[in-house]
């Protein structure tokens with residue numbers, strides 16, 4: 001049987017669209033969701049990314065029907081499902097903690113949803129087997145959850161969620177309990193599977209690398225709202241706000257002085273990406289990616305190299321400016337050879353529009 | 361060193377033997393006493409007389425159905441209730457536990473009257489037959505039932521399992537029957553055993569209510585004949601043993617079904 005290439009018909013299905021409109025949900029004083037808007041296209045994998053407590057899990061649980069909203073609506077394929085109970089929503093969910101039914105063998109866990117739908121025993125068994133093959137655990141069907149490793153349990157949970165041919169797949173930090181190696185491996189596997197099955201997926205994580213590497217689009221959340229939702233490349237290269245810029249990737253905070261539509265940083269004039277909310281001459285912190293900083297060894301350069309770490313193609317050089325600011329620069333390893341600790345270096349910046357850090 | 365270890369290993373055995381004697385000696389002595397006959401001989405005379413007293417089977421049957429009724433009603437009421445508290449009102453745990461302990465401090469006569477007042481307008485079938493005992497015993501067993509189920513539910517990741525099942529399409533009754541119940545089976549069994557043992561040995565309430573249950577019959581029969589009275593208490597012990605044994609066999613079989621393979625290294 002060749003199940004490795006095309007997905008079995010049983011699990012293939014056209015994608016479903018999802019839309020959040022002005023979702024609000026408070027727990028006492030805390031506004032977990034504060035006017036969340038998000039649209040997910042059919043078959044798309046959107047990752048929700050954000051700091052702890054920003055409402056990612058709440059958003060996902062609202063879509064699953066496990067959490068109520070105070071205001072707003074959830075549309076699935078254009079239909080309002082806001083009042084529909086969880087067991088009528090046809091959502092496949094994988095939880096952060098292990099959630100397999102301990103009393104059921106792996107194959108019965110996978111078949112659980114089918115059994116509730118009155119699928120005949122023989123069909124159920126065949127479908128469970130297909131799904132276990134899909135997640136590479138077809139020889140483990142007779143085992144019990146406690147006999148599986150953490151990664152295997154999450155695979156089974158994924159198979160169980162997919163077995164009911166859900167309209168949307170919901171993943172709430174499914175990898176966070178796993179160790180680094182299994183984590184990246186399973187992450188890539190989830191993405192492959194998702195593309196093969198073509199299922200609309202909402203993936204919640206606070207790990208930016210995870211979000212950027214598997215999502216079609218990444219939604220960055222902040223205190224219950226969506227700050228920006230874009231492709232990983234767009235998010236990284238053209239962050240809409242300073243919050244997004246700082247949350248995704250590494251940023252230098254370099255002091256500068258505002259001058260009209262420009263800012264002067266270490267003697268260089270850089271264009272502001274958005275109108276500065278600051279007066280001319282005001283001291284600000286400019287956000288600069290390590291890869292847009294260039295250092296060249298020069299005896300009268302103003303930066304002092306303090307550290308370097310080799311990362312393959314690039315070397316990350318740490319330097320200090322005269323005012324004490326620490327500057328990270330990612331340089332091609334071939335050009336970074338003479339930037340040893342103690343060396344003086346001249347600083348230049350890529351001529352891209354820059355953002356200013358908030359509240360400084 | 362090995363003598364030391366051997367000496368240390370002896371302690372559990374000693375404790376076990378002492379405890380065993382503590383429980384077994386009275387039983388052996390009772391058995392011996394129940395077998396005594398005239399002129400220092402032994403016979404089954406007392407046991408024979410016991411079986412000839414009227415009412416043995418009737419009262420035993422009454423107690424058994426009251427016992428099973430109590431187990432059924434207790435589980436029907438308490439499994440959903442305790443699950444609900446765990447899932448939706450975890451802050452109420454302390455409060456509910458407090459309430460569940462009340463039957464331990466309320467005097468039986470008050471309990472009896474309380475239930476009677478509640479059911480005073482109920483049909484004759486409820487408050488004129490041992491059925492009323494089912495309601496009394498459900499309350500009486502509450503402290504044990506609650507704590508046992510509470511412990512069972514605390515031992516599993518209840519919220520996650522329930523939400524997983526809900527997401528897969530399970531209605532609330534299905535969640536209770538297919539997910540919660542199978543995963544707290546040991547606790548449910550424990551609660552059932554406690555209920556059973558309680559009902560099969562409870563005298564005060566049924567005698568106050570003038571119900572002819574097995575313990576009541578035991579006491580009134582025992583009063584007339586010392587040999588029989590001892591035989592009867594042994595019999596009641598035996599019956600409870602057999603019931604507990606049957607229940608644990610049922611659960612034992614299921615447990616073996618649950619864990620048929622040894623954990624793997626992977």
Ligand SMILES: Nc1ncnc2c1ncn2[C@@H]1O[C@H](COP(=O)(O)OP(=O)(O)OP(=O)(O)O)[C@@H](O)[C@H]1O
Nearest residue numbers: 027030031032051052053054055056057058059206
């Ligand atoms: N059931 C609840 N009762 C009370 N407060 C809650 C509840 N669920 C969430 N909250 C609060 O709502 C806010 C958002 O929670 P949520 O779990 O959605 O965050 P998150 O983005 O998933 O965070 P994390 O990355 O830590 O998982 C938090 O401040 C949290 O304390």
Ligand SMILES: [Mg+2]
Nearest residue numbers: 056057058173
């Ligand atoms: Mg969360």
